[in-house]
Amino acid sequence: xxxxxxxxxxxxxxxxxxxxxxxxxxxxxxxxxxxxxxxxxxxxxxxxxxxxxxxxxxxxxxxxxxxxxxxxxxxxxxxxxxxxxxxxxxxxxxxxxxxxxxxxxxxxxxxxxxxxxxxxxxxxxxxxxxxxxxxxxxxxxxxxxxxxxxxxxxxxxxxx
Numbered sequence: 287x288x289x290x291x292x293x294x295x296x297x298x299x300x301x302x303x304x305x306x307x308x309x310x311x312x313x314x315x316x317x318x319x320x321x322x323x324x325x326x327x328x329x330x331x332x333x334x335x336x337x338x339x340x341x342x343x344x345x346x347x348x349x350x351x352x353x354x355x356x357x358x359x360x361x362x363x364x365x366x367x368x369x370x371x372x373x374x375x376x377x378x379x380x381x382x383x384x385x386x387x388x389x390x391x392x393x394x395x396x397x398x399x400x401x402x403x404x405x406x407x408x409x410x411x412x413x414x415x416x417x418x419x420x421x422x423x424x425x426x427x428x429x430x431x432x433x434x435x436x437x438x439x440x441x442x443x444x445x446x
Contacts (some may be wrong), residue, residue, distance in 0.1 A: 291335075292328050292350060299324035322357050325350055333392070338403030343363040344393050351392070362411070371417050380410045 303320040308393025310318060329350035335341040359381040366374035391400035 288332075288341050288346050291341075292346055295328045295331065296321075296324045299327050319357075322354070325353050325357075329354065336393075337395075339419065348389060349391055351389040352386075355382065355389060358385065364417075371415065373414050376414050376418075377411055380407055380414065383407075384410070 300320050300323075303318060303323045307318055307320060329347055332347045332350065336344060338346055341347070359378050360379050362377050363374055365371075366377055371377075384403055387403040388400050388407070391397070391403060398425055
C-alpha cells in the first residue's frame with residue numbers, strides 16, 4: 287500500500303485539478319500546477335497515514351516531500367530570475383538545505399525542529415531577497431524612472 291497509494295492518488299488528483307483549474311484560476315491570484323498539487327496532497331495524506339501508523343515505510347513519503355522542496359526551489363529561482371535579483375544561488379541553497387532539514391524532522395516526528403528550520407529558512411530567504419541585494423540608495427536614484435521622482439527618493443533619504 288505504501289507504494290500503491292501514490293501511484294493511484296497522484297494521477298487521480300492531477301486529473302481532478304486539471305478539470306477544476308480553469309474555474310479556480312478565475313478566483314485565485316496565482317496559477318496552479320496540477321502536478322505540484324497532486325504531489326503535495328499525496329504526501330500530506332501519506333504523512334497522516336504515517337503518523338497514524340497505517341503506513342510504515344517513510345521512503346515514499348520522503349521522496350514526495352523532497353519533490354515538493356525541489357519544486358519550491360525552482361519557483362524561487364524563477365522569481366529571482368524574473369525580478370533580476372542577485373544571489374539566486376544562495377536562495378536555492380537556503381530552500382534546499384532548509385527543506386531537507388524540515389522534511390527529515392517532520393518524518394522523524396520532531397515538529398519543533400521542523401518548525402524552527404522552516405521559519406529560519408523563511409527568515410534567511412527574506413534577508414537574502416530584500417537586504418542582501420547590494421542595491422544602494424544611489425542605485426535607486428539612478429534607476430528611478432518617471433513614475434518615481436528622484437526628489438521623493440532624496441526626501442525619503444533625508445527624512446530622519
